[in-house]
Amino acid sequence: MAERVFMKGTEAIAEAAVRAGCRFFAGYPITPQNEIPEYMSRRLPEVGGQFVQGESEVASVNMLFGAASTGIRAMSSSSSTGISLYSEGVSFSASARVPIVYVNVGRGGPGIGAIQPAQQDYNQATKASGNGGFRMIVLAPSSVQECVDMVYEAFDLAAKYENPVLVLTDGVVGTMMEPVILPEMKTDEELASLRKKFEHRAIIGHPVGKQAVCRAGLMGSGQENVNIKAAAMYDDWDCEIRVEEYMMDDAELVIASYGISARICKAVINKLRKEGIKIGMIRPERISPFPYDTFAKLDPKKIKGLLDVEMSIPAQMIWDVKHVLNKDIPVRECLRSGGQLMTNNQVENAVRDLIKEVL
Amino acid sequence: MEKKVYSRTNGLLPGAVSGFCPGCMHGTVHKLIGEAAEELGQLDHLVRVEGVGCCGLGQFYVSHDETIAAHGRACAVATGIKRSSPESLIYTYQGDGDLAAIGLAETMSAANRGENFTVIFVNNGIYGMTGGQMAPTTLLGMKSTTSPGGRVAEEHGYPMHMCEILDTLTAPVYLERTSCDTPQHVIATRNAIKKAFKYQLEGKGFSMVEIVTSCPTNWGMNTLDSLDFLRDKMFAEYPLGLIRDNG
Amino acid sequence: MERNLMIAGFGGQGVMTMGKLLAQATCDSTDLNVTFFPSYGAAMRGGTANCYVVISDESIGAPSSTSVDDLIVMNEPSLDAFLGNLKENGVLFINSTIVKKKIDRKDVNLVEVPVTEMALDMGDPRVLNVIMLGAYIGYTDVVPTEVVLEGLHHKFKNKPDAIKLNDEAFQKGYEIGINAKKDR
Numbered sequence: 001m002a003e004r005v006f007m008k009g010t011e012a013i014a015e016a017a018v019r020a021g022c023r024f025f026a027g028y029p030i031t032p033q034n035e036i037p038e039y040m041s042r043r044l045p046e047v048g049g050q051f052v053q054g055e056s057e058v059a060s061v062n063m064l065f066g067a068a069s070t071g072i073r074a075m076s077s078s079s080s081t082g083i084s085l086y087s088e089g090v091s092f093s094a095s096a097r098v099p100i101v102y103v104n105v106g107r108g109g110p111g112i113g114a115i116q117p118a119q120q121d122y123n124q125a126t127k128a129s130g131n132g133g134f135r136m137i138v139l140a141p142s143s144v145q146e147c148v149d150m151v152y153e154a155f156d157l158a159a160k161y162e163n164p165v166l167v168l169t170d171g172v173v174g175t176m177m178e179p180v181i182l183p184e185m186k187t188d189e190e191l192a193s194l195r196k197k198f199e200h201r202a203i204i205g206h207p208v209g210k211q212a213v214c215r216a217g218l219m220g221s222g223q224e225n226v227n228i229k230a231a232a233m234y235d236d237w238d239c240e241i242r243v244e245e246y247m248m249d250d251a252e253l254v255i256a257s258y259g260i261s262a263r264i265c266k267a268v269i270n271k272l273r274k275e276g277i278k279i280g281m282i283r284p285e286r287i288s289p290f291p292y293d294t295f296a297k298l299d300p301k302k303i304k305g306l307l308d309v310e311m312s313i314p315a316q317m318i319w320d321v322k323h324v325l326n327k328d329i330p331v332r333e334c335l336r337s338g339g340q341l342m343t344n345n346q347v348e349n350a351v352r353d354l355i356k357e358v359l
Numbered sequence: 360m361e362k363k364v365y366s367r368t369n370g371l372l373p374g375a376v377s378g379f380c381p382g383c384m385h386g387t388v389h390k391l392i393g394e395a396a397e398e399l400g401q402l403d404h405l406v407r408v409e410g411v412g413c414c415g416l417g418q419f420y421v422s423h424d425e426t427i428a429a430h431g432r433a434c435a436v437a438t439g440i441k442r443s444s445p446e447s448l449i450y451t452y453q454g455d456g457d458l459a460a461i462g463l464a465e466t467m468s469a470a471n472r473g474e475n476f477t478v479i480f481v482n483n484g485i486y487g488m489t490g491g492q493m494a495p496t497t498l499l500g501m502k503s504t505t506s507p508g509g510r511v512a513e514e515h516g517y518p519m520h521m522c523e524i525l526d527t528l529t530a531p532v533y534l535e536r537t538s539c540d541t542p543q544h545v546i547a548t549r550n551a552i553k554k555a556f557k558y559q560l561e562g563k564g565f566s567m568v569e570i571v572t573s574c575p576t577n578w579g580m581n582t583l584d585s586l587d588f589l590r591d592k593m594f595a596e597y598p599l600g601l602i603r604d605n606g
Numbered sequence: 607m608e609r610n611l612m613i614a615g616f617g618g619q620g621v622m623t624m625g626k627l628l629a630q631a632t633c634d635s636t637d638l639n640v641t642f643f644p645s646y647g648a649a650m651r652g653g654t655a656n657c658y659v660v661i662s663d664e665s666i667g668a669p670s671s672t673s674v675d676d677l678i679v680m681n682e683p684s685l686d687a688f689l690g691n692l693k694e695n696g697v698l699f700i701n702s703t704i705v706k707k708k709i710d711r712k713d714v715n716l717v718e719v720p721v722t723e724m725a726l727d728m729g730d731p732r733v734l735n736v737i738m739l740g741a742y743i744g745y746t747d748v749v750p751t752e753v754v755l756e757g758l759h760h761k762f763k764n765k766p767d768a769i770k771l772n773d774e775a776f777q778k779g780y781e782i783g784i785n786a787k788k789d790r
Contacts, residue, residue: 050443056464176643203426
């Protein structure tokens with residue numbers, strides 16, 4: 001087994017990307033994700049990759065679009081208000097089906113918000129990361145180890161669907177250090193063979209007659225056909241749902257949470273379970289595609305209440321939960337935002353309030 | 360015995376007929392790009408990064424690999440492509456609004472980094488496809504749909520000279536301003552594009568060929584009058600010639 | 607069993623280094639779960655710095671907390687800001703060279719370590735954080751002494767003089783910690 005190493009979330013993200021085969025990175029400084037570009041600027045030249053500090057987020061995401069359109073594995077990262085500026089390039093990548101990977105280390109919002117951590121970008125990440133109604137797979141790690149595993153996986157998902165993939169994390173997971181086990185470094189041979197699969201449509205120069213084109217928009221009826229094809233792909237994403245059902249077998253109370261908040265909830269559940277409180281959690285490991293069925297199947301005869309826990313005010317994921325949840329299950333919220341961190345105590349108190357109300 | 364004196368470049372799709380407006384010079388520039396790459400034996404490696412606007416119509420005519428960048432981002436997209444595929448011969452094809460307004464940061468920054476690709480900048484002093492709005496290169500006094508009384512310096516500022524602006528940077532290797540209004544100028548433009556491509560193949564860095572052209576449709580002129588305007592007014596503001604050659 | 611620690615002080619007092627050293631050593635030399643979470647102000651230099659270390663044999667929830675088992679304060683502003691975050695029966699370690707204020711809580715255990723003075727006496731003001739770390743381990747035994755010493759030796763590998771100095775600093779703190787526990 002590989003040795004565990006002690007790494008900061010942001011640096012673990014960068015190293016995992018390199019090991020997954022990322023050979024191009026463009027980004028613009030913004031707190032709290034600066035260690036990712038800093039790490040990449042040191043690390044990529046060691047593996048024959050390219051690092052560019054863009055003149056803006058807008059430039060960076062378009063560099064990413066260009067790099068990925070050649071078939072190379074490419075990534076960028078930013079934070080909240082910077083991610084808003086990515087919407088142009090992400091939308092172009094979704095339209096032209098270019099496999100970019102990008103990371104949002106979220107901070108407080110809206111606007112410039114707070115530089116401290118938050119989960120304020122759920123709706124942007126899952127519903128409208130740019131114009132045009134496209135969808136993406138969005139992974140939401142809750143630990144440094146999951147950052148590593150999910151970033152590694154993100155490149156395969158981007159390549160599989162030729163579609164942008166977002167890893168949405170936050171300033172807590174990004175700046176904390178934890179032991180991690182790093183994945184294997186993909187070999188140059190593996191990367192060459194992956195690049196080969198994209199070669200027919202790579203924008204690298206082809207002999208006349210074998211022209212490759214990469215267009216994020218088509219005139220005439222072409223665009224509708226592109227959209228129909230993309231919609232069919234999104235419809236097939238049930239197989240990409242990843243959800244953790246934690247201690248749900250006999251649960252009477254359920255927490256809905258994701259990312260950093262979910263990890264805090266898990267510790268609280270462990271504590272409350274020792275008191276005999278039957279509580280569990282449904283945690284989407286990927287917030288898109290969303291595990292609607294897991295919430296839809298909750299039976300009000302068994303489940304007496306649901307607590308939605310997010311570092312966002314107003315709550316955002318709650319609307320996906322309520323969309324399918326049986327209306328007889330009462331829903332309550334436990335929220336922080338603006339860079340104020342969720343604590344174990346706060347979640348515990350919210351659960352105890354819920355117990356008083358519904359049990 | 361017949362002697363072949365001219366053949367159409369393979370850089371254009373066989374049979375494609377230019378749909379650009381009468382008197383527009385985009386079609387000519389497309390042909391020259393194909394010829395320059397072909398003469399260098401590089402057609403198989405040629406990559407076009409297209410700007411938004413009339414430039415984007417080129418997608419219907421070129422036979423080589425191409426992508427359309429978001430409005431103004433051609434130099435950023437080209438940076439990503441060139442860094443990931445250094446053996447490709449890459450050019451951006453941009454108009455004045457794309458390159459000098461919305462894409463000014465991307466243009467300046469790519470030039471300043473000395474990115475090893477070529478910018479083909481078509482400057483006709485006006486937004487074409489969107490319907491004749493004022494561009495950064497619109498001449499003083501020139502009417503547009505967003506400066507109906509004519510461009511006024513106090514309100515709109517002065518025409519921007521992109522070759523001269525980029526000439527203030529250290530990194531660019533080659534900057535030249537040409538036109539396509541006469542056979543001599545057409546040949547000069549082809550030679551300039553070829554030189555820029557050659558420098559790129561030699562790894563010498565950023566180059567830009569600015570081609571001053573006419574837009575009779577949005578200038579509200581017939582094609583002959585637009586040529587007079589081009590020579591009398593546009594060339595006066597944007598003098599043709601070599602700005603820098605550090606190759 | 608989970609134990610969480612907050613360390614707070616001026617930038618430049620080795621607050622982050624102390625937390626990171628403990629956490630890194632725990633990762634390298636034990637099978638325990640551990641998190642290190644730094645918290646900075648927006649300014650690059652000066653001001654206050656603080657960090658959290660959580661060590662547990664179970665999975666760790668929040669890496670920071672407003673209710674900590676142990677609190678190390680290296681200066682008075684940190685005492686004012688964070689004393690309220692220490693749990694009842696928690697342990698408060700203070701840099702008693704510069705924290706002169708009366709501690710207005712009777713429900714916590716106080717360990718006074720004059721680290722600034724001790725470090726100066728040792729001839730290197732930089733080791734104040736290692737002295738404090740020694741006191742912390744001596745009192746809490748959250749990880750075995752060897753774990754931290756291995757971490758220190760790794761950090762200063764190829765610098766035998768620094769290893770000797772830091773070992774000594776750790777030991778001096780350790781004795782204060784372990785004696786404070788006996789007196790409890």
